[in-house]
Amino acid sequence: MLTYCGVDFHSRQQKVVFCDLATGEIQRKELKHQSDEVRQFYSQLPKPVIVGLEATGSSQWFEKLLAELGHEVWIGNATEIRRRARSRQKNDWRDAELVLDLMVKDEFPRIYRLSEESLEILRRLRYRHRLVKMRTMAKNGLHAIALSAGLSMKSKLLTKSGRAKLELLDLSPALKDQRDEWLDLIDQLNHRIARLDSEVEQEG
Numbered sequence: 179m180l181t182y183c184g185v186d187f188h189s190r191q192q193k194v195v196f197c198d199l200a201t202g203e204i205q206r207k208e209l210k211h212q213s214d215e216v217r218q219f220y221s222q223l224p225k226p227v228i229v230g231l232e233a234t235g236s237s238q239w240f241e242k243l244l245a246e247l248g249h250e251v252w253i254g255n256a257t258e259i260r261r262r263a264r265s266r267q268k269n270d271w272r273d274a275e276l277v278l279d280l281m282v283k284d285e286f287p288r289i290y291r292l293s294e295e296s297l298e299i300l301r302r303l304r305y306r307h308r309l310v311k312m313r314t315m316a317k318n319g320l321h322a323i324a325l326s327a328g329l330s331m332k333s334k335l336l337t338k339s340g341r342a343k344l345e346l347l348d349l350s351p352a353l354k355d356q357r358d359e360w361l362d363l364i365d366q367l368n369h370r371i372a373r374l375d376s377e378v379e380q381e382g
Contacts, residue, residue: 181223184278185231186270187240192216192231195274197282198224204278206271216240220247230281232256232273233289238297251291254280258287299381306374313367316360320344323357336364 179200186193194207209216220227220243229244230252231237237253244251254277260268262285263276280286292300317336324335327347334340341361349357 181225181227182278182281183220183223183227183229184274184276184281185229186274186277187231187234187237188270189236192240193270193274194219195271195278196223197278199282206274217243217247220244220249223249226250228252228281230254230277230286232259232277252281252286252288253291255287255289262287295381299378302374302378302381306371306378309367309371309374313364313371316364316367320357320360320364323347323349323353323360326353 179198181196181198183194183196190212191208191210194209195204196207197204207219209219220229225248227247227249228251229249231240231254233253233256241251241253259276259280262280263272277286321332321335324331324344324347327349329335329343329347331337331340331343335344344357344361347357
């Protein structure tokens with residue numbers, strides 16, 4: 179018989195309300211994430227086990243742990259779960275009980291979850307996006323330095339000829355240091371972005 183677990187998940191701890199359908203007994207358990215009690219608790223549950231929780235950005239490690247233990251994971255739409263609550267008074271135990279109740283009644287609003295392979299590609303793309311934003315900031319810093327010295331080359335500033343003119347500018351010691359560090363940072367970011375492009379292309 180299935181064991182259903184309704185979980186109210188937080189960054190440091192979780193409240194679990196679980197039900198063995200063979201006996202109909204409902205039990206509660208509070209688990210701290212800093213210790214190994216999460217793995218110990220879920221590993222001793224009689225299989226098959228289905229664990230339900232609201233979608234949250236900090237539960238990836240928990241979902242991976244459950245998959246390693248052979249348990250099924252249901253991720254629910256948080257807005258839909260809250261809309262189906264009978265009581266507007268929100269607390270952790272009541273939230274976990276609501277998740278369990280919806281699972282048992284086959285009314286749990288599950289959302290589509292990407293495969294681990296797809297998530298890996300998305301992680302790389304998000305990291306690439308952050309690197310591109312950093313590179314844009316570095317480029318803007320160089321343009322500001324160039325303009326302050328009377329050099330306006332717009333998109334050509336970082337071409338071979340543009341960099342040569344940039345390095346010949348008569349700048350104060352502080353601005354020379356900033357110019358050199360911005361250029362070095364842009365080179366590093368270009369290298370990392372190109373590497374990510376290659377990795378994403380291979381994985382895709």
